Amino acid sequence: MLKPTNPALEKIVLFLHAHFATAQSRVNKSLYMAKQNALFRRYALGDFRELVKEINIDPAMLWWLDGQSNTRRSPNENYARELMELFTLGVFDFAGNRNYSQTDVKEAARMLTGWRIREENGTIESYFDMNRHDRNAKTIFAPDSSETPLQNPANTYTEAATNDASVAVDEHRRLIDAIFSHRDTEGRPTAARFLVRKLWKFYAYDPEVDAGTTRQDLQVIDDLADVFVASGYKIPAVLRAMFLREEFYAHRTRTVKSPVEYVIGSLRMLRARKTNGLYTFYDNLYLLGDQGQNGKGGMGQMGQTLLDPPDVFSWKGNQYWITSHALLQRAIFAARACARNWFTPTKAPIKIERLLPGGSLPRAEIVDRLLRLLGPLQVDPATRTALIDFLGPADPINVRDLDVKVYKLHPLLQLILMLPQYHVH
Known part of the structure; x- marks a missing residue:
């Protein structure tokens, strides 16, 4: 992954x-x-x-x-x-x-x-x-x-x-x-309807949420079920047809990222690399394995341990990913993922220089670049202004300055990873 x-x-x-x-x-x-x-x-x-x-x-x-x-x-x-x-x-x-x-x-x-x-x-x-x-x-x-x-x-x-x-x-x-x-x-083909509905819920949204399933939802599912049967029950054929549906891009499709999507997606978008020493990030069992509080890894603390669903009904997903404990664990992950140790800067798994061009950049450009990289994320003007102000009064700023990286840019990444907009698709 x-x-x-x-x-x-x-x-x-x-x-x-x-x-x-x-x-x-x-x-x-x-x-x-x-x-x-x-x-x-x-x-x-x-x-x-x-x-x-x-x-x-x-x-x-x-x-x-x-x-x-x-x-x-x-x-x-x-x-x-x-x-x-x-x-x-x-x-x-x-x-x-x-x-x-x-x-x-x-x-x-x-x-x-x-x-x-x-x-x-x-x-x-x-x-x-x-x-x-x-x-x-x-x-x-x-x-x-x-x-x-x-x-x-x-x-x-x-x-x-x-x-x-x-x-x-x-x-x-x-x-x-x-x-x-x-x-x-x-x-109608019962299995095709049932399975397409689960695929739609996994990739788009749960039709039973937001005041219940509508006739339009059922028509979408039936159309995709026909594709499923005609293709010889090939999942890629359904996904291809699904991604071409206008309904797939509706506002209702904003579902909460699972812990796997949150953690793995963050590592990939931030171009994290395996390192040695203090930040053995990919190998850090707190994040990806079976350690940490209560014997669970970081994703387990967020509610999802790969290869170990809670029961045959699997994970409930969506709004069930958002609990006070799970959000705290996501915050801990964001802090650890974005940490930049001043004394051992080469040990950091995520380096801002991989994400931004060198030299001096305007604060607004830095924020906008990172919001695009991690989404793109659409935030309200007040949130964008707060992120810009977090970088301090100097404008532009040198993104290669070590103090700036340690005390401004890496904490900025942490803040973005905790934005509500980042936790949803």
Whole structure:
């Protein structure tokens, strides 16, 4: 993330990590998490439907949601339930009708039985054990009078009984095909609608905020869902269409940056570099790792520890990133990131000379350049004037003077990182 060759890919991978929320603190096996991350990277620009099929049998997911203990004699519904509720369909469609029943969860869990994890010679893989698989017939998405009376009969899928392991091994894949073929009570592709809505929330804004979802919001989602289906469920195709929507650039799109976006984005925009000595910035576990108060790193203190979401529902995001404690941690980050030690100036990870041209510059030009660099940020005249005045009465000022850098320019960067405008997209 700090030095990506493809920043757009990194953001898609972050979305997938949040979507298929899997926690290192429970899996407790770094190799499993690394393998899952590699899976996200392999499919980030590919077929999302195929990714879900791979997630079904991903070792980290099998461990996280008890798939490895899902057997014909003792079926475990944890993964099947989250597969439908959080990963593909959602509980309700846009008309407020249920997309699936508890019976569907049970039947899906039976289709997913028999998968185990093998660790051998430093490698891990999932494998199919026919002896643990439910060989009987299963039916999903049949109309249920109590839970899904309006279920479209065309959604119903029946998996025939089999004793053939070569057939049963792909049952989990046919389950995903059935899920992605599901149509809601309005006849729309349920999974595409659900997933596009999550993508829109992640990249633009949450339609349920600001007085609720409007008909216009639903039309945008439906238009993008059509693109998603037509593309073969390629996320980049949806994003391309999304970025061309006028609604994407509306004022409602101002959402709060996540801790990852705040920290990593700041490091990249300020051109921070790895150093030795006092400021081993990229390696500083307070900022990026697992140290600090309560055993959490800096981003963890802000509310987001990568590879360790709080639960299967992932991080709530947006306004939930802004708490008194989280803002304090952001202020601490800004102070540490922008610190310039007078006695060891070469140790600073961020150097103002990388951001401004040499020589003397007018105070207003310095402020305007940094606001453009870190956004561009649009601030009101009073805020801009306050930032200019912070630099002192001298005008212009020598941006290469060490005292100016230590006592004026680096603190100015810190102030900008704490502006309300900097915390939102």
